[in-house]
Amino acid sequence: MRKLLLVGAAAVTLVGLGAASATGQTPRNEAFRMLALFGDVLGIVEQAYVVPVDDKKLIEAALQGMMGALDPHSNYLPPAGFDELQERTSGAYSGVGLTIQAEGGLVKVISPMDGGPAARAGVNAGDVISSIEGQSAAGLTVSQVSEKLRGAVGTSVRVTFLRDGEEPREVTLTREVIKIESVTGRIEGEFAYLRVSTFNENTGRELGETIARLKAENPGIKGYVLDLRNNGGGLLDAAIAVSDAFLERGEIVSQRGRKADQIQRYGARPGDLTDGAPLVVLINYGSASASEIVAGALKDHQRATIVGLTSFGKGSVQTVIPLRNGADGALSITTARYFTPSGASIQKIGIEPDLEVSRSLAEARIVSRSNFIYSEAAYATALDASIGAERKGPHTPHEAPGEDWPEDKDYQLERAFDVLRAGGSLAQLAAAPEGIVVTPPGTALAAAEPEPGPDN
Template sequence: MRKLLLVGCAALVLGGSAAAVASQTPRNETFRMLELFGDVMGIVEQVYVVPVDNKKLIEAALSGMMTALDPHSNYLAPKAYGDLRERTEGQYSGVGLTISADGALIKVVSPMDESPSARAGVQAGDVISAINGQSTAGMTVSDVSDKLRGAAGTSIKVTFLRDGEDPREVELTREVIKVNSVTGRLEGDYGYLRISTFNENTERELHETIARLKSEKPGLKGYVLDLRNNGGGLLNAAVAVSDSFMEQGEIVSQRGRKPEDIERWSAKAGDLTGGLPVVVLINYGSASASEIVAGALKDQERATIVGLTSFGKGSVQTVIPLRGGQDGAVSLTTARYYTPSGRSIQKIGIEPDLEVARSEAEAKVISRSSFIYSEAAYATALDSSIGAERRGPHTPHEAPGEGFDKDTDYQLQRALDVLKAGGDLSKVAAPPEGIIVFDPEAEVPAKEESTD
């Protein structure tokens, strides 16, 4: 069986069965608790008001056991395991959502570019409260995924909850989601590269896109790498993307349970951009593999980061097939990953060098701690391991005011401003008219500034 190393929505696929791991609980106590489990199963089977499906009960018990560890460990039934492998290969039929469990809630990590969900205005952090009128209370991520997926052309009604707004029911028509991992275009003298997910095709598509942009504009002066709302994917794809912009140096390290369980990935010579300035765009929907890239390029001083602090998902899951996948698989958190400087991203995220919100409303949401959407918001999230914490409630440095053109991508505009300044933030042009510049000390809007 081929092996795939993934982070974010996926993990490392390993052949064979799981190795036995010695429990810290005394063996006799473990056997007693397993016997208790059997006793409860027997009682349910004999006494429950209607006949029960034992297989369904056991799968639910396995799912509960895994999700009690952290938000990203889970049991994948055979169908869910097949769906996972399908997604990493870049095509499936559904509505285009990456989702995760937050306690009893099912939240959107990110909508996929140009998917039915993205076109309907679904955003990272939205809660899925009902599907076809049925509440999602008590449903697992796998349950919700099963309901969202289906034959292309069929429709489904999904109710979303968002802070400060009434519940919104959206009818989504499923379609074949053929994920174009990398897209690109020219923005004047600069190349714009959008990576929506990290899959098996990302490295090839990135190389092809950069080559095309070079041929269209031989005198390119720099690149914007847009990782906003990219929920993750294959680790080896994230390493390859980082390597594409670096000549040397560490990209990421992965550290497991034992001190000696350390793996490191480093860049090979050959920067595809020839050392041109790079700006990386991130936001709170940028998770896992996206954070590996942003963290590597930031720590190695290869790129300037613009946008909002990323999600903070710094753990790696290993997907271990059970009986060759016939009984599904377990996705188990087995390590944390660290940036080249040794920083853990888990629960912290990558902070931008220039913090820019896409709207004044978004800036206000980030200023309220109870509404920050991040890994740190999960009650069962793995700790960071280094004692650091995510930055608390604050107001981003810049945000478009009500008078600013809503059709303009202000975060991208500022990324291009940074490129025009050669990556030197001290030389970046002042915000244009209509932009609110916040005073980080007073946490209230300062006077508007405009260019001459």
Template sequence: MRRLLAVGVGALAIGAGGATMVVSQTPRGETFRMLELFGDVLSIVEQAYVVPTDNQKLIEAALDGMMTALDPHSNYLAPSDFDDLQERTEGQYSGIGLTITSEGGLIKVISPMDGGPAARAGVQAGDVISSIEGQSTGGMSVSDVSDRLKGAVGTEVKVTFLRDGEEPREVVLTREIIRIEAVTARMEGDFGYLRISTFNENTGRELREGIERLKRENPNIQGYVLDLRNNGGGLLTAAIEVSDAFLERGEIVSQRGRRPDQIEPYFAQAGDLTDGLPLAVLINYGSASASEIVAGALKDHQRATIVGLTSFGKGSVQTVIPLRGGRDGALSITTARYYTPSGGSIQKIGIEPDLEVARSAAEARIVSRSNFIYSEAAYSNALDASIGTERRGPHTPFEAPGEAYDAEADYQLQRALDVLRARGDLTQLAAAPEGIVTTPPGTELAEAATPPRIEVTSPEDDAPRMGPEITPDNVPDAD
């Protein structure tokens, strides 16, 4: 079974002696009694329910319920979902180009894939899928919705989306093969622009190729913008490669598991592909996990100026454990938190920008209403930060376009380019142009206004680390 590394290594130590892990602190007799209870309930449902039942579906739902009771990112992957996970990390899959999650009974869009059918139709992060082909998604799982959105290439699917403050919008989307272009590169005047949409097996290679191409196009390139906005994460190995591309030395990220000895740091190797030129990194509330590893490493090493809005705050590590070689699916279970080089925990906090800039007046209102919108902190059962620090509360962003500002203009990108022109010195940064609202630092709101009807939850599309297969025959006794 191939191994996929995402934002962390697991807390399962595998050696010649087999697996070593803490299974449970519940007395074994009580555990067996509860397992018997589960069997009794399943038997009663099978015999007494009003219509015949599918025991496989019931058991899979029970497994998923057990995992999601742990935290928002632990879950059971049915065999088909496990296959989908591997397809995504390889950079290609079929569908309409949406990453979705479930929260509070709603199916929500985490992010549309760049250039995919959904993105071209104007679907945005935070939209709620209310119906598919006229059938309500109420009560459906993410897997159910995903299955309904899939289909043969060229076929159409009618989806209704809800967006905060707007009328329901019905969109007809044509299914196609989604080839994920992880990195796009272009020139913005004298500066290189590098957009990373996801962290998959191709990201590191595509980034290197993009940088080399820009160097050939403009040998006098003056700096780079690295755009990680709405990038929900992916493979740890890719995040390390991307960070390493801009660093000469030092720690990139470390992981800390359940026990004090479960600490694993990752370090940069010599060789900055951009020769130390000024670097600005764009982030927002849709930048999560692997994106936060990169932004945190470059910020802590003072290699880049971070521009945009505070990132999502997903600082937990998932390990995927195939069950019976993947024939029975897999478990994706949280095994560690990850930390920036300075020792800061991202979990529920996020990476704060050096220059806080909203892209639009509407985006500024989102930040001013509640710190729980578009953040890991939205989950009631999210892991804590472990360092006693909390995410910044509701506030008005330092800079935000006014209502009359050109909605098509990318103000965050323009400010990132201004940062490069100032060579990262924010004291020399040009004043905000006319039409931009600025707020003195430290201005906080006494309390959030009424929260919007629709919230966006944490990206769950990270491809977690592939762990060892655990079977009933090799699970050790609890210690």
């Protein structure tokens, strides 16, 4: 129903423009003059360009440019792109397993899919795609890069990635069917570890089934870690379902549109699947959108301790509007902002952790450098937060593992377990009673290193 109403609103707007133009109102006349100018330019290109042009490609590029001028997440999706979006939200698609986003003429990785070809090759959130098959990717749209990365199962594609402080790295990725198991879990001693890699149509059901399985394996679970790192988001309904699994009552998230009365609130239903057991949520700068809804709700309700790094800050709502039932693709257009239960905006700000911990010293250095901060706030066209607040600027994370920390051991996860061992709160962790074994805190970087200057 929501999509139908939005399509109807668009039609009314067009009719209004036509009626108003007869009255001579300048802004409306200007809109029609610019539409005529577009037709003139297209005609000149058809006649004068050095080689014949494809009108369809030109118009699709113009539509993508128009939507891209609004904000980084409003897009025109050609039919193939619309089909891909539907595949991704249904839980299976063919490709190399990357969620990507355009920024300043470059395409960056928001998150690699767990277990996919890109993740296995060591691709990280924030990596820049510099070339594909030896051809520069600079200036390409997300749709164009996505089209180049997709292909028949079993075929390969050479992709060069850039990362702060490292030489360009070319990897060969073999395309495969990406079957997204959005929720996985395991028992870790007396605790349970839950990994949510994306939010699709199956996530709520899979989470419930995973928690039930783990409780059957160990009825005495003393706490849970919910890992949302490098989870680039997905469906709002899935984010609500995941939040609801750990809450008994209260608001989960609200979304507020252009007008004051365009507010929708989503609340929890009775029934905490973990019976109120202590909970830690892991996030980082690759945690976006739906991940931030979950982390924000559980933090505001003091249901969980948040550990890791400040999340991405993608707090805007996109509505997908099919054009001619998808035959001409679709518009993905920003229609609202997300707010946590306390009224805090996620947009451009993100969710700050209660215990700020980087996974490695290299990651801590990336966060400390202004020109490599990877977040929504880095986009020149990003929608503002609307509440006057701003994201914390470049800074050195409070804690990181020491130089001798084993690379194959997850320091952020170990610190999350430390919080659970201390009963689930940072105050108890700071005054851990005798008998509670905790990981030795890593390097206190904030105290040991100066804040970066404006030119760093």
